[in-house]
Amino acid sequence: MPPFNDMYICEVCNQTYHWVCLKDTGCYTERQREEVDKNGNWACPGCAHLNDKQRQKRYSEFINQKLIHVTWEPTWEPEELKDMLTNLLDSWKTKP
Numbered sequence: 001m002p003p004f005n006d007m008y009i010c011e012v013c014n015q016t017y018h019w020v021c022l023k024d025t026g027c028y029t030e031r032q033r034e035e036v037d038k039n040g041n042w043a044c045p046g047c048a049h050l051n052d053k054q055r056q057k058r059y060s061e062f063i064n065q066k067l068i069h070v071t072w073e074p075t076w077e078p079e080e081l082k083d084m085l086t087n088l089l090d091s092w093k094t095k096p
Helices: 019-024 030-039 052-063 084-094
Strands: 007-009 016-018
Touching (some): 007 019, 019 030
């Protein structure tokens, strides 16, 4: 099991799921959770019904996907506004 409190990673597609959400939507029960915790293998609702060949195919598809690169830098501002905050802060520093 992953080191996340109440989070489970699908062994097939590597998607992460919050157990409470899975339980609240009726996908799994607490009894099933005990079994998952016991053996450490778990497949999400989208992968649980797949046979071994289908699981391997889906695993390969997901593992070969390009990872999404996330940054903290905003990308939605027009280029001309890029330095606006810096300029504004600089102007406040120079005011008496």
